[in-house]
Amino acid sequence: DGGITQSPKYLFRKEGQNVTLSCEQNLNHDAMYWYRQDPGQGLRLIYYSQIVNDFQKGDIAEGYSVSREKKESFPLTVTSAQKNPTAFYLCASSIPGTSIPYFGPGTRLTVT
Amino acid sequence: AQSVSQHNHHVILSEAASLELGCNYSYGGTVNLFWYVQYPGQHLQLLLKYFSGDPLVKGIKGFEAEFIKSKFSFNLRKPSVQWSDTAEYFCAVNARDFGNEKLTFGTGTRLTIIP
Numbered sequence: 001d002g003g004i005t006q007s008p009k010y011l012f013r014k015e016g017q018n019v020t021l022s023c024e025q026n027l028n029h030d031a032m033y034w035y036r037q038d039p040g041q042g043l044r045l046i047y048y049s050q051i052v053n054d055f056q057k058g059d060i061a062e063g064y065s066v067s068r069e070k071k072e073s074f075p076l077t078v079t080s081a082q083k084n085p086t087a088f089y090l091c092a093s094s095i096p097g098t099s100i101p102y103f104g105p106g107t108r109l110t111v112t
Numbered sequence: 113a114q115s116v117s118q119h120n121h122h123v124i125l126s127e128a129a130s131l132e133l134g135c136n137y138s139y140g141g142t143v144n145l146f147w148y149v150q151y152p153g154q155h156l157q158l159l160l161k162y163f164s165g166d167p168l169v170k171g172i173k174g175f176e177a178e179f180i181k182s183k184f185s186f187n188l189r190k191p192s193v194q195w196s197d198t199a200e201y202f203c204a205v206n207a208r209d210f211g212n213e214k215l216t217f218g219t220g221t222r223l224t225i226i227p
Contacts, residue, residue, distance in 0.1 A: 033215060040121070042202060042219035058214070090156065092215070094206075100146070101206070101215050103156040 003027065004104035006091050011109045021076045021107045023091035032074035033092040033101065036060065043090065049074055078109065085111045114139035114207045118218035125193055126226050133188040133221050135203030144206040145186040147177055151199045162186065173197070198225045
């Protein structure tokens with residue numbers, strides 16, 4: 001069954017700790033994306049990657065880092081430098097140029 | 113860089129009313145356009161998409177959207193809404209920017225249907 005997996009669904013961390021959110025896809029898509037969703041602000045692009053070992057900053061990359069060592073995986077690290085990390089994080093993937101972005105179920109991160 | 117504007121933040125309609133949600137984008141090149149829906153507690157789901165061809169596209173659940181290139185618009189419509197259409201709706205643009213593809217979303221429109 002093809003799709004995008006994000007785990008865990010809910011994540012709680014103390015302020016000052018880094019945390020890594022998982023995103024895995026078995027759709028054989030080249031492109032992957034990370035978005036942050038906040039009420040009233042829609043989805044904002046954090047990072048995206050068109051191919052393995054390459055990624056670009058999105059509109060709100062500060063305080064985040066990513067890696068793309070494998071085609072199927074695109075983990076996002078929320079660092080302690082991110083000033084307002086509590087949010088709903090969505091991962092997506094697509095075939096560049098032609099296809100429809102598919103979204104994972106999301107991870108709700110709460111930092112206290 | 114591209115941007116997407118959704119001017120309606122919250123729309124409240126009665127069942128059977130007609131719906132039109134606005135979406136405007138700014139980008140001079142070729143774009144792919146999408147409408148996504150997020151029902152309460154659920155994943156983002158694709159409603160419809162426009163890549164090329166007929167500017168009037170039909171999606172799932174009776175939704176349609178019209179691409180008007182001269183107005184940089186891609187408004188979502190439904191002739192008669194149902195209570196089950198209560199959700200948040202997002203317009204998105206996929207454009208090539210300096211050789212990379214970015215999918216940019218609008219801020220979303222919350223739709224509430226009153227039975």
